[in-house]
Amino acid sequence: MTSDSLLRAFTLLLKRDLTLAIRHRAEMINPLLFFVLVTSLFPLGIGADPKLLQAVGPGVIWVAALLAALLSLEGIFRSDFEDGTLEQFLLSSHPVSVLVLAKVLAHWLITGLPLLVISPLLGVLLGLPGDAIMILLVTLALGTPVLSLIGAVGVALTVGLRKGGMILSLLVLPLYIPLLIFAANAVDTAAAGLPVTAHLSLISALLVLSLSLSPLATAAALRISLS
Amino acid sequence: MTQSKNNTRLEAHGLECIRDDRTLFSDLSFRLERGQALVLEGRNGSGKTSLLRILCGIRLPDAGRINWCGEEINRLGADYHEHTAYVGHRDGIKLDLTPLENLAMARALGKPNDTTLEEALEKVDLYGFEDVLTRNLSAGQQRRLALARLLVTDTVLWILDEPFTSLDVHGIQVIEELLDQHTSRGGMLAVTSHHAVNLASTTIQRINLSELAA
Numbered sequence: 001m002t003s004d005s006l007l008r009a010f011t012l013l014l015k016r017d018l019t020l021a022i023r024h025r026a027e028m029i030n031p032l033l034f035f036v037l038v039t040s041l042f043p044l045g046i047g048a049d050p051k052l053l054q055a056v057g058p059g060v061i062w063v064a065a066l067l068a069a070l071l072s073l074e075g076i077f078r079s080d081f082e083d084g085t086l087e088q089f090l091l092s093s094h095p096v097s098v099l100v101l102a103k104v105l106a107h108w109l110i111t112g113l114p115l116l117v118i119s120p121l122l123g124v125l126l127g128l129p130g131d132a133i134m135i136l137l138v139t140l141a142l143g144t145p146v147l148s149l150i151g152a153v154g155v156a157l158t159v160g161l162r163k164g165g166m167i168l169s170l171l172v173l174p175l176y177i178p179l180l181i182f183a184a185n186a187v188d189t190a191a192a193g194l195p196v197t198a199h200l201s202l203i204s205a206l207l208v209l210s211l212s213l214s215p216l217a218t219a220a221a222l223r224i225s226l227s
Numbered sequence: 228m229t230q231s232k233n234n235t236r237l238e239a240h241g242l243e244c245i246r247d248d249r250t251l252f253s254d255l256s257f258r259l260e261r262g263q264a265l266v267l268e269g270r271n272g273s274g275k276t277s278l279l280r281i282l283c284g285i286r287l288p289d290a291g292r293i294n295w296c297g298e299e300i301n302r303l304g305a306d307y308h309e310h311t312a313y314v315g316h317r318d319g320i321k322l323d324l325t326p327l328e329n330l331a332m333a334r335a336l337g338k339p340n341d342t343t344l345e346e347a348l349e350k351v352d353l354y355g356f357e358d359v360l361t362r363n364l365s366a367g368q369q370r371r372l373a374l375a376r377l378l379v380t381d382t383v384l385w386i387l388d389e390p391f392t393s394l395d396v397h398g399i400q401v402i403e404e405l406l407d408q409h410t411s412r413g414g415m416l417a418v419t420s421h422h423a424v425n426l427a428s429t430t431i432q433r434i435n436l437s438e439l440a441a
Binding site for chain 1: 283284285286287305306308309311312313315316317318319320321322323324328331332333335336337338339376
């Protein structure tokens with residue numbers, strides 16, 4: 001297979017998943033709505049003390065983003081598994097890991113990118129200073145693809161199970177913890193006016209690591225799930 | 228491909244399939260060459276679908292091996308899948324895409340041939356439905372769309388699980404003609420069907436899995 005036809009398969013699959021998402025708008029908005037609701041409920045729940053909100057803000061936004069991603073993960077492979085198109089990907093003449101990457105990219109564009117776009121607004125809502133909001137954006141930009149990439153491995157492993165949702169959370173959440181710690185801490189540190197290069201380097205490293213390993217692991221997991 | 232045309236063959240040696248501690252079949256061997264069809268028969272649950280999935284390479288046999296042109300299929304991987312097309316028990320099409328979009332994806336996943344997507348739809352009598360959401364087609368039309376996937380890529384071995392499900396008499400005739408054309412052009416078929424498979428110009432090998440069961 002030439003790389004030309006592989007590229008075509010990649011872009012067509014990406015386009016296919018985006019088209020499907022647009023035809024199911026309601027499902028697409030669900031994680032975003034969850035993200036906004038959870039974050040905006042916090043000031044109501046713990047009181048509108050600016051100092052307190054500033055202190056918990058980065059953690060709240062990141063936890064909400066993480067749970068929103070978890071909520072949407074199942075969608076990466078579930079419907080493809082049910083209608084048999086997933087089998088067709090495994091039987092294609094292209095490397096499955098590249099096709100997986102197209103699907104994960106689509107998932108990120110559908111669920112991760114909207115979170116990123118709306119997050120400065122939520123930062124303002126929680127009274128974060130301008131520098132911290134900048135860093136929040138950077139950590140989300142680097143971190144939400146990691147959520148999709150790691151999540152894909154978990155979904156691929158559980159997609160064949162009838163009630164895989166619970167196991168999926170147990171499987172994936174521990175792997176999200178390092179990202180959560182570094183990202184929320186980076187925003188905190190930025191709010192205190194300290195440099196965050198180290199945090200950002202670590203998150204970038206997580207991104208590079210998951211970008212290079214997750215498609216291979218996901219492809220292998222799909223083979224196991226479908227056999 | 229460098230393989231010479233008459234050398235292409237699929238050989239199974241001593242296949243065994245165990246499901247939930249039940250041996251579905253064991254020591255099953257056969258050989259399929261260009262222009263031939265393999266028809267699997269047997270009662271429900273006798274392992275026809277499992278055998279087809281093993282032939283695809285989705286499932287691993289519990290014993291034995293399958294060779295494509297002398298090489299084991301699991302070692303060939305994508306080099307084997309390039310020559311095969313599978314229409315399973317599930318259609319493998321997206322209900323929220325149009326037939327054209329579905330076929331475009333199917334073509335991109337394999338090695339495209341000269342047939343245009345419209346021609347493929349016309350061959351399965353779906354011309355005029357290309358821009359309707361697949362969800363709004365009838366079950367038989369969806370099945371024909373699934374089978375149209377076979378026509379848009381350049382493959383030798385077609386693996387079909389109950390291709391005639393939900394098709395009417397006319398639909399069955401149309402598909403049988405396509406299958407017959409495929410084998411007469413040097414293609415191979417592996418089919419399960421409850422319906423009698425009538426292929427005029429094809430050598431048919433029949434394997435009854437119920438009789439083989441231990």
